[in-house]
Structure formats: structure tokens, C-alpha cells
Amino acid sequence: MSLRITFATAGRILRQLRHDRRTVALLLIVPALLLALLYFMYDGSGATFDRIALIMLGIFPFVIMFLVTSIAMLRERTSGTLERLLTTPLGKLDLLFGYGLAFGLAAALQGAVATGAAYWLLGLQTTGNAGLVVLIAVVNAVLGVALGLFCSAFARTEFQAVQFLPVVVVPQILLCGLFVPREQMVGWLEGISNALPLTYAVEALAQVGLSAAATTTMWRDLAVVAGATVVALVLAAATLRRRTP
Numbered sequence: 001m002s003l004r005i006t007f008a009t010a011g012r013i014l015r016q017l018r019h020d021r022r023t024v025a026l027l028l029i030v031p032a033l034l035l036a037l038l039y040f041m042y043d044g045s046g047a048t049f050d051r052i053a054l055i056m057l058g059i060f061p062f063v064i065m066f067l068v069t070s071i072a073m074l075r076e077r078t079s080g081t082l083e084r085l086l087t088t089p090l091g092k093l094d095l096l097f098g099y100g101l102a103f104g105l106a107a108a109l110q111g112a113v114a115t116g117a118a119y120w121l122l123g124l125q126t127t128g129n130a131g132l133v134v135l136i137a138v139v140n141a142v143l144g145v146a147l148g149l150f151c152s153a154f155a156r157t158e159f160q161a162v163q164f165l166p167v168v169v170v171p172q173i174l175l176c177g178l179f180v181p182r183e184q185m186v187g188w189l190e191g192i193s194n195a196l197p198l199t200y201a202v203e204a205l206a207q208v209g210l211s212a213a214a215t216t217t218m219w220r221d222l223a224v225v226a227g228a229t230v231v232a233l234v235l236a237a238a239t240l241r242r243r244t245p
Contacts, residue, residue: 009098069148107141
């Protein structure tokens, strides 16, 4: 793995992203609009909005980055770009970490915009610091990038890539504790929930909502999400081939 090649790959992806105005709008504007929708849905029930909006600040980047990354990588696979890239000195990890770095930077901007809109325009109130919310959102977004890179290997068309959303993403949202506390779930469902990385991201955000300082539980949960991201990137590397079958 070469840092120079990794940064060059990230730069290429960011240049492509900059020229795709629809994707930029999806990354930067849509999360803030969805939070505004939540605000009006829970108008007059501030505590409920605060709890749900805080969690959604972590879920929205995860979902959006999964969708965008899986389709972007699929295009590189099906267009032959990936084959041409892999005949150069570019290594698999250079490509994958380049994607992670590029979309991680995009996620940082997305998290800052969405968090700023939530706190300053929609009146979100949390006990913890908004900077921790942005940090967790970025780590969660990079997890979405890693899972999107991995799942893109099993799709032949963009429609098939989107089909992984209800398979990989939706169960994590349902079982993360947002709708039903995990301790109230049936034992086997709680076991599945404990194995899903989004569960720990949600728990980390909940810690920000409850504590003014960063807690040990929050850092532990963030480490679990980061570890799951690395595992997903390694699995994604295993799916990259010099030639497309």
C-alpha cells in the first residue's frame, strides 16, 4: 500500500464527486431536509425530537454513503475502469482506502452541515458536545462506505446494488434500539442486534445525549464501529479481481 497512490485515488474520486451535482445534493442537502421533516413531525414534543434526531444524525450518513458507494464502485467494475486501474501500480488497498478517505471527507462535510442545521436551525439539544456527534456520524458514514464497497461485488446492475439496502441496512436500523430498547427484544433478536455495528453507533450517540463528557462506553462503541469498518474493507479487498468474470 502506497500513501501517495492512496491520496491520488482519493483526489480522483473527489474530483468526480464534485462534478456530480445530484450526488452532492444527496450528501449535503437531503439529510438536513429529512431532519427538518422530523422536526415538523414531532413539533411540540422537544424531548422526542431530540432523541430521534440525534440518532438519525448517525443513521442518515450510514445509509446514504452505503447507497452512493455501492453504485459508484459498481460503475467502476462494469465500465472496465476497475480492470484498467488494477493493471497499474494501484493496489487493492490503495483503491479501497482511497474510497474510504474521499467519502470520509465528504462525510465530514455532510456531518457538519447536518449537525449544524439540527443544532442551530432546528433547536436540537443534547447534553454532550456537537463535535462528538459529527465524529460518530463520520465514522458511521465510513462504515457505510466499507459495506457498500463489499456489497457492490455481488451486484451486476445498479438495481441489484440498491437491493442490498433492505438486506444489509434496514435490519440494522430496525434492531439498533431506535424503535424498541434492545433489552426488551426477544433473546435471539438481541443477540443479532449485539452483532450488528450500527447498534454500537446508536449507543454511542445515545451516550452523547446523556453525558456532557465523552464516556468510556462511547469510545468503546466507536472502536467497535471502526473495527467493523476495517473488517468490511478487508472483505471488500478480497472481492477485487484483476479481471471481471
